[in-house]
Amino acid sequence: MTAPLLEVEDLAIRYDDRRVVQDVAFRIAPGEVLALVGESGSGKTTTAMAVLGLLPPNGRIERGAVRLAGTDIAGWPERRLAALRGARMSLVPQDPVTSLNPVRTVGAQVAEVLRIHGERDERRIRARVIELLERVGLEPAALRASQYPHELSGGMRQRVLIAIAVALRPALIVADEPTSALDVTVQRRILDLLDELRRQDGTAVLLVTHDLGVAADRADRIVVLRDGRIQEAGPVRQVLGAPRSAYARQLLRDAPSLSTHRHRPASAGGDIAVRVHGLVQDFPGRDGVPFRAVDGVGFELRQGTTHALVGESGSGKTTTARCVAGFLRPTAGEVTVCGTDVAALRGEALRQFRRQVQLVYQNPYASLDPRQTVARSVEEPLLNFEPVPAAERRHRVEAMAERVGLPRDLLARQPRALSGGQRQRVAIARALILQPRVLVLDEAVSALDVTVQAQILALLEELQQSLGLSYLFVSHDLAVVRQIADTVTVMRAGRVEEAGPVEPVFHAPRSDYARELIDAIPGRTAPQILESVP
Amino acid sequence: MSGAALPLRAGLPRLRPGLWLACAVLALVFAWAVAPSLFTARSPVEGIPGAQLLPPSWAHPLGTDGLGRDQLARVVYGARESLAGAFVAVAVGLLLGTGLGVLAGARGGWVDAAVMRLVDTLLAIPALLLSLSIIILLGFGSIKAAVAVGIVAVAQFARLSRAEVLRVRASDYVEAAFGSGGRFAAVLWRHVLPNSLTSVLALAALQFGSAILALSTLGFLGYGAPPPTPEWGLLIAEGRDFLARAWWLTASPGLVVVLVVLSAERIGRGIGGPSP
Numbered sequence: 001m002t003a004p005l006l007e008v009e010d011l012a013i014r015y016d017d018r019r020v021v022q023d024v025a026f027r028i029a030p031g032e033v034l035a036l037v038g039e040s041g042s043g044k045t046t047t048a049m050a051v052l053g054l055l056p057p058n059g060r061i062e063r064g065a066v067r068l069a070g071t072d073i074a075g076w077p078e079r080r081l082a083a084l085r086g087a088r089m090s091l092v093p094q095d096p097v098t099s100l101n102p103v104r105t106v107g108a109q110v111a112e113v114l115r116i117h118g119e120r121d122e123r124r125i126r127a128r129v130i131e132l133l134e135r136v137g138l139e140p141a142a143l144r145a146s147q148y149p150h151e152l153s154g155g156m157r158q159r160v161l162i163a164i165a166v167a168l169r170p171a172l173i174v175a176d177e178p179t180s181a182l183d184v185t186v187q188r189r190i191l192d193l194l195d196e197l198r199r200q201d202g203t204a205v206l207l208v209t210h211d212l213g214v215a216a217d218r219a220d221r222i223v224v225l226r227d228g229r230i231q232e233a234g235p236v237r238q239v240l241g242a243p244r245s246a247y248a249r250q251l252l253r254d255a256p257s258l259s260t261h262r263h264r265p266a267s268a269g270g271d272i273a274v275r276v277h278g279l280v281q282d283f284p285g286r287d288g289v290p291f292r293a294v295d296g297v298g299f300e301l302r303q304g305t306t307h308a309l310v311g312e313s314g315s316g317k318t319t320t321a322r323c324v325a326g327f328l329r330p331t332a333g334e335v336t337v338c339g340t341d342v343a344a345l346r347g348e349a350l351r352q353f354r355r356q357v358q359l360v361y362q363n364p365y366a367s368l369d370p371r372q373t374v375a376r377s378v379e380e381p382l383l384n385f386e387p388v389p390a391a392e393r394r395h396r397v398e399a400m401a402e403r404v405g406l407p408r409d410l411l412a413r414q415p416r417a418l419s420g421g422q423r424q425r426v427a428i429a430r431a432l433i434l435q436p437r438v439l440v441l442d443e444a445v446s447a448l449d450v451t452v453q454a455q456i457l458a459l460l461e462e463l464q465q466s467l468g469l470s471y472l473f474v475s476h477d478l479a480v481v482r483q484i485a486d487t488v489t490v491m492r493a494g495r496v497e498e499a500g501p502v503e504p505v506f507h508a509p510r511s512d513y514a515r516e517l518i519d520a521i522p523g524r525t526a527p528q529i530l531e532s533v534p
Numbered sequence: 535m536s537g538a539a540l541p542l543r544a545g546l547p548r549l550r551p552g553l554w555l556a557c558a559v560l561a562l563v564f565a566w567a568v569a570p571s572l573f574t575a576r577s578p579v580e581g582i583p584g585a586q587l588l589p590p591s592w593a594h595p596l597g598t599d600g601l602g603r604d605q606l607a608r609v610v611y612g613a614r615e616s617l618a619g620a621f622v623a624v625a626v627g628l629l630l631g632t633g634l635g636v637l638a639g640a641r642g643g644w645v646d647a648a649v650m651r652l653v654d655t656l657l658a659i660p661a662l663l664l665s666l667s668i669i670i671l672l673g674f675g676s677i678k679a680a681v682a683v684g685i686v687a688v689a690q691f692a693r694l695s696r697a698e699v700l701r702v703r704a705s706d707y708v709e710a711a712f713g714s715g716g717r718f719a720a721v722l723w724r725h726v727l728p729n730s731l732t733s734v735l736a737l738a739a740l741q742f743g744s745a746i747l748a749l750s751t752l753g754f755l756g757y758g759a760p761p762p763t764p765e766w767g768l769l770i771a772e773g774r775d776f777l778a779r780a781w782w783l784t785a786s787p788g789l790v791v792v793l794v795v796l797s798a799e800r801i802g803r804g805i806g807g808p809s810p
Contacts, residue, residue, distance in 0.1 A: 325713065326713075327709065327713065351715050351717070352715075354713055354714065354715045355715065358713065358714065359710070359713050361706045361710065363706065366705060366706040366707065367706040367707050367710050368707055368710075369707045369711070369724075369725050369728075369729065370707075370729065371728045371729055372724075372725075380711065380714060380716070380724070381714035381715055383720075384714060384715035384716050384717070384720065385715050427710075430710070430714065431714075434714070434715070
């Protein structure tokens with residue numbers, strides 16, 4: 001084996017009094033990709049930031065060594081580290097929106113890293129900036145260089161950040177969830193770009209990701225972290241093919257992008273629960289020209305089944321779902337839920353309609369009133385519709401909590417004392433207490449870690465079976481949709497690109513866009529590896 | 535930055551030494567207002583013949599004024615007048631202002647526009663001028679002065695509570711509450727008000743300090759409580775005539791006002807509200 005480029009040994013990191021990382025050790029050889037995989041709070045980003053010397057002010061390396069090409073840089077003062085960063089090692093940050101300075105042009109920001117590290121010749125800087133932007137596929141480079149971040153899309157901004165990271169041909173790039181804020185097709189292109197640049201320059205990459213599918217596709221070796229400790233480490237083939245730790249096995253089982261199993265066979269369903277036809281939704285746009293978010297969308301959701309609306313950001317899928325839930329009045333077209341024309345409802349009729357349809361939001365941190373206890377949140381719909389005595393109300397709230405797997409002692413707590421998964425269970429309990437027929441799930445599992453996500457999906461599945469619920473499942477995550485939906489509508493820019501039962505759409509998509517979207521699901525390389533999983 | 539990860543009891547502002555000190559100052563002043571006789575045995579209104587303009591001493595810790603009255607007694611008894619006035623002022627501002635702000639934020643549309651233009655008009659007039667005009671309309675007296683100061687504060691309370699209501703109204707949980715069949719008034723009462731009033735309470739603490747200052751100003755100008763009431767602003771005004779010979783007459787009530795205002799500000803910030 002060649003001498004490692006980066007060697008992390010016995011690393012322990014503290015935030016104030018709390019130890020968040022310990023006994024972490026790994027090596028990266030030149031040109032190699034190592035993926036740090038784990039759930040939120042596992043210490044993966046903290047570890048990566050410690051390598052770069054970019055821990056927050058209250059964080060500090062307690063023990064251990066970070067050796068870059070044989071030199072321990074763990075205890076280095078800020079000034080010496082600053083000279084290394086950008087030149088010998090660099091960062092591709094997570095969020096392309098907040099990571100660029102909004103009041104400086106893209107070109108100026110790429111030039112900055114060259115200037116910081118000693119380049120003085122303005123002509124050479126200018127030429128190099130253009131060359132870098134071309135290299136990351138931002139064309140025409142001269143125009144892009146003069147633009148401001150807000151004029152670029154998320155994917156283009158991430159390309160700018162990559163250009164900055166590779167500007168000085170560092171030996172190591174730390175990519176901290178470089179694509180988790182991007183749509184899948186953009187994600188794929190960005191990861192391809194990183195791969196290509198890495199191969200050309202022989203750069204080593206430390207890839208931080210929560211997505212095992214991304215790690216499987218892109219990394220040579222994987223380190224699985226949990227609660228700041230290494231659970232498993234080794235070549236991709238070994239970790240995915242024959243995981244030794246229980247945690248890695250669970251992670252593999254729960255990762256939708258790697259899992260091929262469906263929660264249950266697709267179902268044809270009963271009567272039509274929701275029917276959308278020719279739906280058009282306009283929003284007031286600039287200069288009085290309305291912006292058409294949804295343009296002629298139609299689909300049917302049958303009783304007891306799950307229909308998924310998938311698409312990238314801006315595809316109109318959430319707008320469509322909000323029309324179904326009665327939060328938006330369609331500009332044109334019809335939305336019929338359980339035989340009621342939603343578009344015509346006003347006032348008290350609309351209020352009564354809400355008993356039929358409930359919405360579960362993406363972010364369980366924002367959809368619960370921070371000042372109400374769990375019990376208060378869950379009982380509120382009852383107060384609105386069925387003024388039953390307090391004792392019976394409590395009884396029904398407790399029964400519902402049990403139904404969604406919430407321990408009874410959590411009922412007296414406020415949302416901030418709950419985990420993300422528990423909060424989403426509360427939101428589901430609140431939605432179900434009125435016994436609606438249709439549940440609209442707007443990215444309802446997207447903010448959750450894979451293991452929690454798998455639990456919530458299993459819960460939804462079980463509730464659907466026992467209560468005969470119909471789900472309208474809105475998601476950008478095709479891997480999840482493949483697991484739980486019966487029928488699917490693929491949307492793009494407000495229009496339907498493809499629709500039908502899940503199996504044919506995923507296996508033999510007819511439209512180019514659907515094919516591109518499905519091919520972009522990370523973890524395509526995994527099935528071969530997973531064949532050997534016992 | 536510090537302490538972000540410390541296991542604090544969530545929800546309680548962390549008490550720092552400055553905050554403790556501020557609480558102690560206000561507690562002492564409240565005690566003066568409630569039971570002044572515990573702190574001084576002397577009368578605030580009856581002078582001691584032959585003891586005029588004595589400098590601070592053991593018998594008279596803050597000296598005596600031009601009529602031989604003990605200055606400490608006057609400052610201690612003055613707390614009741616000043617605090618009561620400040621309470622009335624803050625209550626008027628809080629109730630009227632928050633009512634208007636919540637109405638504007640929750641209803642929106644033309645109600646919002648009308649209320650906010652009214653608030654803009656209030657803000658356009660200099661505070662002192664506005665309170666003087668209101669006193670002229672209402673007539674003289676300490677409670678009327680307090681009401682005038684309160685009306686001046688209405689604009690700030692209205693602006694803040696409207697902004698907070700708008701923020702909370704846009705949140706997912708308010709939409710979810712409507713989505714689960716909540717009626718307008720119920721959602722307003724259960725979700726919007728409890729979540730938007732924290733910073734309004736913080737502003738109330740800040741305004742408490744400003745109200746004392748404003749009342750003292752009015753007292754100093756002679757628009758507040760009539761003499762010989764020991765009101766802090768009035769004490770400063772009376773001391774002004776003896777500034778060259780008896781500095782303690784202006785310094786002691788002045789210092790008390792400064793301390794109380796600073797303490798109220800500190801506590802207001804401690805509640806976690808925005809700076810005004």
